[in-house]
Structure formats: structure tokens, C-alpha cells
Amino acid sequence: MNARGRGHKGGATALVIDGRDNVATALAALPQGSEVRLEVRGELETVALVSEIPLGHKFALFDIPAGDSVTKYGEPIGVASTAIRRGEHVHIHNVTSSQRGAST
Amino acid sequence: MTFDGYRRPDGTAGTRNYVLVIPSVGCSQGAAQSIARGFRGAVCLPNILGCGQVGVDHTLVERTLVGFGTHPNAFAVVVVGNGCEHLSPQDLAEEIGRSGKRVELVVLQELGGTGKTVRRGRKALRELLADAAKCEREPIPLGELILGTECGGSDFSSGLAANPVLGAASDLLVGQGGTVILSETPELIGAEHLFAARARSPGVARQVLDAVAWWEERAIAAGQDIREVNPSPGDIAGGITTLEEKSLGCIHKAGTTSLQEVVPYAARPSRKGLVYMDTPAHDIEQLTGMVAGGAQVVAFTTGLGTPCGSPLAPVLKITANGETYRRMRDDLDFDASRVLAGREGVDAAGERLLGEIVAVASGKGTRAEKHGQMDFCIFQTTLNI
Numbered sequence: 001m002n003a004r005g006r007g008h009k010g011g012a013t014a015l016v017i018d019g020r021d022n023v024a025t026a027l028a029a030l031p032q033g034s035e036v037r038l039e040v041r042g043e044l045e046t047v048a049l050v051s052e053i054p055l056g057h058k059f060a061l062f063d064i065p066a067g068d069s070v071t072k073y074g075e076p077i078g079v080a081s082t083a084i085r086r087g088e089h090v091h092i093h094n095v096t097s098s099q100r101g102a103s104t
Numbered sequence: 105m106t107f108d109g110y111r112r113p114d115g116t117a118g119t120r121n122y123v124l125v126i127p128s129v130g131c132s133q134g135a136a137q138s139i140a141r142g143f144r145g146a147v148c149l150p151n152i153l154g155c156g157q158v159g160v161d162h163t164l165v166e167r168t169l170v171g172f173g174t175h176p177n178a179f180a181v182v183v184v185g186n187g188c189e190h191l192s193p194q195d196l197a198e199e200i201g202r203s204g205k206r207v208e209l210v211v212l213q214e215l216g217g218t219g220k221t222v223r224r225g226r227k228a229l230r231e232l233l234a235d236a237a238k239c240e241r242e243p244i245p246l247g248e249l250i251l252g253t254e255c256g257g258s259d260f261s262s263g264l265a266a267n268p269v270l271g272a273a274s275d276l277l278v279g280q281g282g283t284v285i286l287s288e289t290p291e292l293i294g295a296e297h298l299f300a301a302r303a304r305s306p307g308v309a310r311q312v313l314d315a316v317a318w319w320e321e322r323a324i325a326a327g328q329d330i331r332e333v334n335p336s337p338g339d340i341a342g343g344i345t346t347l348e349e350k351s352l353g354c355i356h357k358a359g360t361t362s363l364q365e366v367v368p369y370a371a372r373p374s375r376k377g378l379v380y381m382d383t384p385a386h387d388i389e390q391l392t393g394m395v396a397g398g399a400q401v402v403a404f405t406t407g408l409g410t411p412c413g414s415p416l417a418p419v420l421k422i423t424a425n426g427e428t429y430r431r432m433r434d435d436l437d438f439d440a441s442r443v444l445a446g447r448e449g450v451d452a453a454g455e456r457l458l459g460e461i462v463a464v465a466s467g468k469g470t471r472a473e474k475h476g477q478m479d480f481c482i483f484q485t486t487l488n489i
Contacts (some may be wrong), residue, residue: 015443017268017356017450025264025343027444056260056343070345073268073356075298077349090345097346099294099331 014038014047016061018074023058023090025072030059051089058090070095105280107249108241108466109400110176113204117244118176119400119465122147122416123232125182125225126173128196129154129189135218136184139210139225145233147415150480155189161484166191168370168482171396173200173207177416179236180206182229184221187213206232241467247281247376249465252399252417253357254287256387259407260342263353265424265443265450266405272454273403273461274359274378283376285394286358287383289319293330294347299355299380303363311366315382357405369483370396387412388481391419401465403457411435412479413472418464421471422457435471437464 014024014036024038030053035046040061053059058072064084069076078095088094109117123146127136130152140148149172153165173181173196181200185193197209208228215221253270255262274284292299296316303309323330335344344350364377370393373379383393387410391402395417402419404410409432413419423429426441438460442448448456464470 013446015264015446015450017264018360027446054343056264058343058345072349073352074360075295075348075352077352078346091343092340092345095345097294097348098297099347 014059016040017072020071020074022060022062022064022069022071024061025058026053026055029053029055048087050085050087053089060084060086060088060090062086064090105246105462106243107246107462109244109248110179110239111242111244112176112179114174114176116176116398117248117400118178119249119418119467120177120416121145121179121236121239122177123180123182123229123236124149124172124175124178124416125184125229126169126196127151127154128169128183128185128191128193131155131186131189132184132193132212132221135210135212135221135225136182138218138222139182139184139229143226143229143233145236146229147478149415150478151482153482153484154191157190157484161486162190164369164484165482166196167368168392168396169196170199171370171372171398172416174203174205175395175398175400175416177400178205179239180208180232182208182210182225182232184225185209185211187211206235208232245281246277246462249277249401249461250283250285250373250397250399251277251461252285252287252391252394252397252402253404254387254390254394254402254419255354255357255405256412257406257408257410258354259425259428261423261425261428261441261444262405262407263344263350263356265453266407266422266440267353267357268450269424269440269443269453269457270357270403270405270422271359272451273457274357275361276454276458277461278359278361278377281376283373283379284358284361285373285379285381285397285399286355287381287394288354288385288390289315289382290323290330290385291354292316292351293320294334295351295355298348298352299363302361302378308363308366312363312380315366315380318382357403367397369393372398384483386481386483388479389483392480392482401461403461406436408432409435411472411475411477413470413475413477415478415480418470419472419477420461420464435475437470 125148127133300309424440
């Protein structure tokens with residue numbers, strides 16, 4: 001509906017909230033090795049999960065180099081503290097907040 | 105796009121057509137409730153303040169009561185005073201009357217007690233209601249709508265789907281020239297730099313940061329550093345990684361447009377588009393502030409379900425938790441759970457939600473209205489004297 005293509009089609013397993021996001025959120029517990037079909041920047045793509053993703057947790061839609069922003073809601077939610085592969089679990093082990101509360 | 109609303113003498117437009125009874129002080133609330141009792145179309149504000157507040161807190165009470173009195177959802181107002189209160193019922197009635205609205209004033213100490221005041225008040229109310237019944241709805245541009253946004257009883261589904269869906273509807277309303285109010289400053293903490301970056305000017309951005317700093321200092325003074333305790337272990341177990349992410353989940357309900365203005369609690373926005381009101385996170389204080397600021401409709405997302413409603417503005421409840429929608433359906437208006445099931449896109453659900461907001465603005469009743477929810481609580485910064 002808008003240029004950013006917020007939203008998704010097909011597949012009840014993961015949600016991309018904003019078209020600028022480089023992570024998706026799992027809508028179910030997803031086992032390692034499963035393939036998730038979802039709309040990524042306007043294209044229907046398949047992302048193979050390289051780690052297990054619990055319900056409500058995030059995985060990378062692209063390779064994210066260390067030091068790059070992790071983007072959800074179209075905004076940076078933190079910085080990759082190490083290189084993150086496409087399909088990898090994105091959480092406190094590989095993301096650093098720019099806020100002091102969660103910076104350790 | 106338009107909604108069907110009531111045109112008022114000051115040029116604003118209402119989504120409801122109440123005659124509002126306002127006790128200017130807690131002491132006259134009993135009489136005010138008796139005046140409104142049994143009349144269809146009349147609502148009484150359950151106000152317990154109006155005496156004993158000083159300084160900024162007195163101003164908050166005054167601004168809130170004037171905001172309700174001049175609100176376009178009220179056709180006319182009956183002010184009920186006791187007589188010796190700090191907040192002068194005469195001044196309140198006069199201030200409300202400046203909007204061109206009809207105002208009747210009854211004061212217990214002048215009329216000789218509750219019985220006479222209630223009889224006089226009910227007579228005035230009956231006449232005002234007869235005239236209110238003659239008002240008719242007419243098409244009003246959607247650009248004249250002020251939508252209050254709120255979330256409460258949140259769970260994982262709120263930040264993931266319900267707030268993004270409301271955000272999509274907010275963006276559509278702003279696209280129509282309308283106004284969206286975001287509030288609850290304590291929930292901004294951690295994402296304030298991202299939100300401030302959306303401000304239309306450095307001055308507006310500064311106001312966002314100042315508002316957050318004020319609340320943060322208050323929390324620290326009360327023994328809690330919000331940044332140190334968030335995200336909580338429960339948040340992290342649920343998939344929330346950083347404080348920015350947690351706060352963005354909350355503020356995303358106001359969409360993605362640029363921030364036009366920051367207004368104090370209960371103040372009327374002077375600009376259209378996305379407006380920030382500095383309020384507490386307390387659901388009812390926040391709701392009261394936004395309605396006093398002129399919101400004719402409030403969209404409220406919830407994960408666990410909540411019944412709350414306003415005496416003057418319809419409050420539309422949205423959930424993306426399908427289980428909650430089934431269990432709490434009696435208190436909920438809009439089901440966004442298909443987004444979480446992967447069967448509806450965020451944008452499509454947002455468009456559907458805007459349609460529902462327009463229907464409610466045009467007279468469709470909400471669950472909170474059906475249940476007669478009259479929640480009202482004015483934010484105070486200090487102890488009363």
C-alpha cells in the first residue's frame with residue numbers, strides 16, 4: 001500500500017513490521033533448518049534459519065556486518081556486536097543497545 | 105474522506121453530542137451526579153479535585169476541566185459548584201462559555217443546598233438536552249479529527265502487531281490532514297533520541313528530550329532507574345533485545361510521520377499531524393489528558409484486555425491476541441489477530457482499522473460506551489494540600 005511495503009504476505013510463521021527492517025519476528029517457535037517464506041522489501045523470499053528461533057524472537061533477513069544497525073519498526077534498535085548471518089537468531093548475544101541500560 | 109459529526113459554534117466538530125455536567129470540586133460531585141442521573145445523553149465527570157491543589161497542580165485541574173467543557177463532543181455544559189473552592193465555578197463556566205457553548209451554572213452555597221441545586225440543575229439540563237436532540241450529524245473532513253492513541257495491558261502481541269496496525273491507521277489519518285496524539289512519556293525512555301529525530305525542528309526535538317529527562321529524574325528520585333531495569337528478564341525471554349526495541353513497540357502506535365508539536369498535559373494541539381502530549385503512563389490519567397486536549401476518538405491497543413473508557417470520547421479497543429479477543433470480546437472492538445496468524449498484512453489491517461475509527465466517529469458505539477465506562481483521573485505532580 002505504501003512505498004515501504006510495510007506488512008507481509010504468505011506464511012504465518014514470521015512478521016516483518018516495516019519495509020526498512022533487516023530482522024523478522026517469529027510468530028511460532030521455528031526449528032533450525034526450517035525455511036520461512038516472507039516478503040522482504042517487496043520480494044517474496046525464502047529465508048533458511050541457521051539457528052532455532054523461539055516465539056517472539058528475531059532472525060536476520062540479510063547478512064548484517066558487525067557494527068551495522070539492527071532495524072525493526074523502521075528504526076535502529078541496536079548495533080550488531082558481531083557479524084550476523086541471514087537466518088540467524090538476533091538477540092542479546094549479538095546485538096548491543098546504544099542506551100546505557102542494555103549496553104553490557 | 106469524511107466522518108459524520110456535529111459542528112460546534114467554535115468551528116470544531118464532535119463525534120458525540122452529550123450535555124456534560126461538571127462538578128468544579130469534589131464537594132459538589134454528589135449533587136452533579138444527582139443532576140445527571142437518569143437522563144439519556146447527559147454525562148457527569150467524576151471529578152474529585154478543584155480544591156487544595158496549588159501551583160502547577162491547580163493549573164492541571166483547571167486546564168483539564170476547561171478542556172472537557174470546551175470539548176466538541178459536548179453540546180452544552182452544566183457547571184456545579186459548591187462555592188468556596190479554589191477553582192472558581194464562575195470562572196470555569198465563563199471560560200467554557202468563550203467557546204460559544206451554552207453553559208448553565210448552579211452553586212450549592214448560593215442556592216441553599218443540595219436539594220435546590222439538584223432541582224435547578226435538572227431543569228436546566230432537561231432544556232439543554234431538548235436542544236441537543238435537535239442537532240444533526242453532517243459530513244466533516246477527516247482532517248478535523250484528533251485521534252488519541254494509547255496502549256495498556258500490553259503483551260507480546262501489542263508491540264508486534266496491535267501497535268503497528270494502529271500506527272498504519274495513524275499514518276493514514278495524518279495523510280488525510282488529521283491529528284494523532286501520542287503520549288505517556290515514561291514509555292518513551294530509551295527511544296526518545298529516535299523519536300526526537302522525527303521532530304520538525306530542533307526546538308520540538310529538545311522538548312521531547314526535556315520531557316523524558318523530567319520523568320526520568322522523578323523515577324530516579326523515587327528509587328527506580330528505568331534504563332537499568334529494562335528490558336526486564338521477562339522481556340528478554342520473550343524476545344525483546346534492547347530498551348530501544350521495547351519503547352519503539354509502544355510508540356509505533358502513532359505511526360511514522362514527523363512530529364509537529366509537543367504539548368503539555370491536557371492542552372489543545374495548535375498543529376495538525378503527529379502531536380506529542382507529555383502525560384504519565386497511567387492509563388486513565390493519560391486518557392483524561394488526551395480527551396481534555398480535544399481527542400474526539402481514542403484508539404486503545406491491549407494484549408490482555410482492559411475495559412476502560414472516557415465519559416466524553418469513544419474509546420475503541422484493539423487487540424492482536426486472538427485468545428484475548430475471544431475471552432474478553434465483551435470489552436474489545438477490533439480484532440487484529442489475523443496479522444499475527446499471518447493472514448492479514450499490517451497495512452491492510454491499518455486500513456480496516458481506520459474504517460472502524462471513522463464508523464465510531466460517526467456514531468457507532470464502542471464496548472466501553474455500552475458498559476458505561478466513565479473513567480476520569482487528572483494527573484497531579486505533587487501531594488494535595
